[in-house]
Amino acid sequence: MKRSYWSESVTKRLEKKILKERGTLDAECPTCGTTFKMVNLQHKYCSHICRPSSNSKMGKWTILHRDNFRCIYCGRAPWNTENLIMHVDHIVPQCEGGDSRPHNLVTSCSECNSTKRNIQLKNKKEIIKIVEQRNIETEINPKITIKF
Incomplete structure (x- = not known):
C-alpha cells in the first residue's frame, strides 16, 4: 500500500x-x-441540527415528534387508541433505495406498518408533500440521516 x-x-x-x-x-x-x-478542531458541524445524534432513539424521536405521534396512514395516535405502538416507517422502502433522511420517514402505527410492508403507496406524492411541509415547520434539516 x-x-x-x-x-x-x-x-x-x-x-x-x-x-x-x-x-x-x-x-x-x-x-x-x-x-x-x-473555533477548535473538535468543532466539525455548523450547528447542533447538523450534528448526527449519538443516541439512535433521539433520531426516531425527531420524526415521531414532527408527526405529533400520529400515524400518517390512518391518523390514529396512542392517546386515543389503547395499546397502539408507533413506528418510524420509510415511505420508499430501503430495499428499493429509500434512505433514512427526514423526507423519507413518517410515523406509522404498528398495524399500518405491518400491513404496508414493501408495497408502494398510491398516495405517496401527497404524503411526501405533507412530510416536506412538516420538515419546514419544525426546522428539521432534510440532509441529516436519522439513525435507527
Whole structure:
C-alpha cells in the first residue's frame, strides 16, 4: 500500500497553527455543506441540527415528534387508541433505495406498518408533500440521516 507523504498529523498541526494565529478556521459542514468558522478542531458541524445524534432513539424521536405521534396512514395516535405502538416507517422502502433522511420517514402505527410492508403507496406524492411541509415547520434539516 502506497503511503501519502502528507499525513493526517501534518494536516492537524497546520490546522492548529492556523487556529492559534487567526482564532478561527474556515470549514465545511459535512451534513449541509455550509462554510462556517471552526473555533477548535473538535468543532466539525455548523450547528447542533447538523450534528448526527449519538443516541439512535433521539433520531426516531425527531420524526415521531414532527408527526405529533400520529400515524400518517390512518391518523390514529396512542392517546386515543389503547395499546397502539408507533413506528418510524420509510415511505420508499430501503430495499428499493429509500434512505433514512427526514423526507423519507413518517410515523406509522404498528398495524399500518405491518400491513404496508414493501408495497408502494398510491398516495405517496401527497404524503411526501405533507412530510416536506412538516420538515419546514419544525426546522428539521432534510440532509441529516436519522439513525435507527
